[in-house]
Amino acid sequence: MEHTKSEKTIELVDRARKLIEKVSETLTEIESLQNDQPTPGADVKRLFHFFAARWSGRYANAYVFSSGKDAGGFKRLLKTMPRPEIERRISNYLDTEEPFLVRHRHPLSLFFSNVNAYGDTPWGGTVARPMGCEHEPPCTTDAEHTARKLQDVRGGRS
Ligand SMILES: [Zn+2]
Numbered sequence: 001m002e003h004t005k006s007e008k009t010i011e012l013v014d015r016a017r018k019l020i021e022k023v024s025e026t027l028t029e030i031e032s033l034q035n036d037q038p039t040p041g042a043d044v045k046r047l048f049h050f051f052a053a054r055w056s057g058r059y060a061n062a063y064v065f066s067s068g069k070d071a072g073g074f075k076r077l078l079k080t081m082p083r084p085e086i087e088r089r090i091s092n093y094l095d096t097e098e099p100f101l102v103r104h105r106h107p108l109s110l111f112f113s114n115v116n117a118y119g120d121t122p123w124g125g126t127v128a129r130p131m132g133c134e135h136e137p138p139c140t141t142d143a144e145h146t147a148r149k150l151q152d153v154r155g156g157r158s
Contacts (some may be wrong), residue, residue, distance in 0.1 A: 014146045073112040089118040
């Protein structure tokens with residue numbers, strides 16, 4: 001498929017953004033280590049345990065994670081809200097009796113893609129937009145933002 005110049009530009013910006021994010025994550029981890037605070041890695045681990053425990057409580061089985069993707073999802077969320085808020089939303093999610101979710105046994109991926117649906121009280125923060133996003137409603141992930149940008153360009157609405 002022939003890529004237009006603006007499509008290529010969007011892809012390169014996305015790649016650069018991901019590199020910046022990696023650097024930023026590493027700096028945060030160094031800071032946490034210096035201040036004897038839990039590193040983002042430790043918070044991710046706690047969220048894995050929390051989800052697994054709550055899920056097993058519901059389905060009496062062990063949840064199988066797709067670790068790279070799931071860790072990335074938790075890391076992204078931790079940038080926008082504190083861990084207890086994520087845990088509260090996980091609980092709300094797993095308590096939902098929506099037939100579709102029950103049929104699919106509440107997969108973590110659907111929690112990530114609908115995380116805004118499970119926060120019923122404000123925690124005083126705002127959901128961070130991906131860098132440079134001016135979409136309404138705001139994109140929740142960099143991947144979504146990149147996909148929408150590409151769509152805008154292809155539809156000639158850039
Ligand atoms: Zn966007």
